[in-house]
Amino acid sequence: MATEPGGELRIGNALKEARTRAGLDIRTVEDKTKIRTRYLRALESEEWDTLPGHAYVKGFLRTYANLLGLDADALVDEYRRTVEGPQASPVPLGEGVLQARRRVRESRAPSGGPSRGLIVGGLVVVIVAILLVLGLTASEDGGGGDEGKGKGDRKERKQGKGDKGKGRQAAKPESSPKRVELRFVTNTDGLPVCLLRNGKEPLIDGVAGSAGSEETATGESFDLRFPAGYDVGQFDLFLGGDKHKFAEVSDPQAFRITPPRTVESLENTSEDCP
Numbered sequence: 001m002a003t004e005p006g007g008e009l010r011i012g013n014a015l016k017e018a019r020t021r022a023g024l025d026i027r028t029v030e031d032k033t034k035i036r037t038r039y040l041r042a043l044e045s046e047e048w049d050t051l052p053g054h055a056y057v058k059g060f061l062r063t064y065a066n067l068l069g070l071d072a073d074a075l076v077d078e079y080r081r082t083v084e085g086p087q088a089s090p091v092p093l094g095e096g097v098l099q100a101r102r103r104v105r106e107s108r109a110p111s112g113g114p115s116r117g118l119i120v121g122g123l124v125v126v127i128v129a130i131l132l133v134l135g136l137t138a139s140e141d142g143g144g145g146d147e148g149k150g151k152g153d154r155k156e157r158k159q160g161k162g163d164k165g166k167g168r169q170a171a172k173p174e175s176s177p178k179r180v181e182l183r184f185v186t187n188t189d190g191l192p193v194c195l196l197r198n199g200k201e202p203l204i205d206g207v208a209g210s211a212g213s214e215e216t217a218t219g220e221s222f223d224l225r226f227p228a229g230y231d232v233g234q235f236d237l238f239l240g241g242d243k244h245k246f247a248e249v250s251d252p253q254a255f256r257i258t259p260p261r262t263v264e265s266l267e268n269t270s271e272d273c274p
Contacts, residue, residue: 010046011043011046011061011075011078011079011082012043012044012045012046014070014075015043015044015064015065015068015075016044018068018069018070019068022068022069024068026040026041029064029067032067033060033063033064033067034228034229034230034231034234035060035063035064035192036228036229036251036252038050039051039060039228040064043057043060043061043064048083052227052252053206054083054084054206055194055205055206055207056192056194056207056227056228057079057083058076058079058206058207059190059191059192059193059206059207059227060192060228061075061076061079062075062076062190062207063189063190063191063192063207066189066190072190177259177260178220178259179218179219179220179259180219180220180221180222180239180240180257180258180259180260180261181218181239181240181241182215182216182217182218182222182237182238182239182257183214183215183216183237183238184203184204184208184214184215184216184224184235184236184237184238185212185214185235185236185237185238186208186209186210186211186212186213186214186234186235187211187212187233187234187235187236188211188231188233188234188235189210189211190207190208191207191208191230191234191235192206192207192208192226192227192228193206193207193208193224193225193226193230193235194206194223194224194225194227195215195222195223195224195225196222196223196225197217197219197221197222198219198220198221198222199221199223201219203215203217208235220258220259221256221257221258221259222256222257223254223255223256223257223266224237224254224255224257225252225253225254225255226249226252226254227252228252229249229251229252229253230246230249230253231248232245232246232247239257239260239261239263240260240261242261244261244263253265254266254268
């Protein structure tokens, strides 16, 4: 990969030189990656303000690097260090820092154990006490003899018939489900996409996993965003077990999914994942 004299990796130069060596023009790369030409040129010239949010840029870098046979992880790490660094973390997230953070988390983990154990133990004691009280109460109520028992049985049978009728009434299906059952299947590597549950919880944060990966979730609504457009063969979306059909597009797209299986286009297609 292209580096400066001081050993610093230049993302744009590395992409452009690799593309030139491979004999690919920008239009060909656009066809193969489904990333728009202006975004590809922005990556090669490192015009980060032209690109969408950080999560999408890292997805673009992985997709472009994989096409050119470059080390995608190295490019993404360099982007985090040189572009995200001032906002995301003042310390480069090298392996040493990650190991140190893991050790801090592990050292803190045992301190939470006793408190959780006390809470669980207290709940067990309360449940046992409630069961004992209910058992004593039931024994006192059942001591009225066989005659009382017979009357009680008849009363329970009558109540059972009434409850059965109520059960039939309550079993009527709701006119409109309140939740969406969703399954997103990725058919290609490095697909730039963002999937949010209930408008705020990121399930896919900027780039999908490798081909064959799936994301299954249930929620009141979902936002599905494609910052570089998509090819209909790159993914499958199932709602309640039924496959949804998308039209072929090349521009950025965003959708809102609501019960029962409603998919609506959104005007704002450039929002980043939270």
